[in-house]
Amino acid sequence: MPEMSRAAAAVWSDADFVTAWLDADPQGERDLLALPRLMAARIVAETTPRPQLIVDVAGGAGKFLGVMLDAFPAARGVWLDASPTMLDRARIDLARFGPRVSFTVGDMTELRAAGVPGGADVIVTSRASHHLDRTELHGFYREAAGLTAPGGWLVNLDHIGPAEVWDTRYRSVRKQFGAYRPSAPSHHHNYPLPSVDDHLDGLRAAGADELDIAWKAFYTCLFMGRLPQG
Ligand SMILES: C[S@@+](CC[C@H](N)C(=O)[O-])C[C@H]1O[C@@H](n2cnc3c(N)ncnc32)[C@H](O)[C@@H]1O
Incomplete structure (x- = not known):
C-alpha cells in the first residue's frame, strides 16, 4: 500500500473517529452532495440505462452506492473500503439491497488485489481520493479503468485543491453557508490536495475520452469520465 x-486509511480504522464522522455527516435535506450523487446516476442512465455491475470504492456507509442501486434496480453492487467500522455501518445502511451488494475490505490503490471484479459498468468513489498524491491518484484511475467495461463510467465526487487565490475566496465565502459543518471531526490531509487538472489528466491518461466536471461547489467536484465503447 503506498505511503x-x-x-489516510489509518485514521479510518479508529472506530471512535469513524462513528463521530458519520454522526456529523449531513443527512436528508442538509446533505448538499445528494444532488451530485443523483446527477451522476441520471447522467450514467443517459448512455447506460441498465448497468449490471456498479463498484463503490472507499464507499464508507454506502451513500453513493445506495443512490446508484436505487436508480438501477437490475444492478448489483460491490462495496470496498479499508475501514472495518465503515463495513459495519455499510452492512446496516445497505441491508435493504440484500444479496445485490457484496462487501470487500481492501485498499483503494490495490483494487484487483482486494478482489474487485472486472467488467464494471460504473466505478464510483467519493470523498476519498483527495488523500492520494498525483501519482497515486493516476494509478487509481488507471487500475479502475482496467476494471471497467468498454463504454463504462468512472465517477469521482471529491474535494480538490484550488489555486491559492481561489482557496482564499472559497474559505471566506463558504462560511456564509450554514450547511458546512465545523463540528465534523477533523483528520489529517496532505496539502495541497490534488487539483482539478490532476483529476482530469488522470482520467484522460486512464483512457476516459468523454470527460467533464458535471457539478462543482467550492472545493467539491463531480468528475465523470466515460471509456470508449471499444
Ligand atoms: C470521508 S469518508 C467518505 C465515505 C463515502 N465515500 C462517502 O462519501 O460517504 C472516506 C472513506 O474513505 C475510506 N478510505 C480512506 N483511505 C482509504 C484507502 N486507502 N482505501 C480504501 N478506503 C479508504 C475511509 O475508510 C472512509 O470510509
Whole structure:
C-alpha cells in the first residue's frame, strides 16, 4: 500500500473517529452532495440505462452506492473500503439491497488485489481520493479503468485543491453557508490536495475520452469520465 494511502486509511480504522464522522455527516435535506450523487446516476442512465455491475470504492456507509442501486434496480453492487467500522455501518445502511451488494475490505490503490471484479459498468468513489498524491491518484484511475467495461463510467465526487487565490475566496465565502459543518471531526490531509487538472489528466491518461466536471461547489467536484465503447 503506498505511503499516503496507508496514512489516510489509518485514521479510518479508529472506530471512535469513524462513528463521530458519520454522526456529523449531513443527512436528508442538509446533505448538499445528494444532488451530485443523483446527477451522476441520471447522467450514467443517459448512455447506460441498465448497468449490471456498479463498484463503490472507499464507499464508507454506502451513500453513493445506495443512490446508484436505487436508480438501477437490475444492478448489483460491490462495496470496498479499508475501514472495518465503515463495513459495519455499510452492512446496516445497505441491508435493504440484500444479496445485490457484496462487501470487500481492501485498499483503494490495490483494487484487483482486494478482489474487485472486472467488467464494471460504473466505478464510483467519493470523498476519498483527495488523500492520494498525483501519482497515486493516476494509478487509481488507471487500475479502475482496467476494471471497467468498454463504454463504462468512472465517477469521482471529491474535494480538490484550488489555486491559492481561489482557496482564499472559497474559505471566506463558504462560511456564509450554514450547511458546512465545523463540528465534523477533523483528520489529517496532505496539502495541497490534488487539483482539478490532476483529476482530469488522470482520467484522460486512464483512457476516459468523454470527460467533464458535471457539478462543482467550492472545493467539491463531480468528475465523470466515460471509456470508449471499444
Ligand atoms: C470521508 S469518508 C467518505 C465515505 C463515502 N465515500 C462517502 O462519501 O460517504 C472516506 C472513506 O474513505 C475510506 N478510505 C480512506 N483511505 C482509504 C484507502 N486507502 N482505501 C480504501 N478506503 C479508504 C475511509 O475508510 C472512509 O470510509
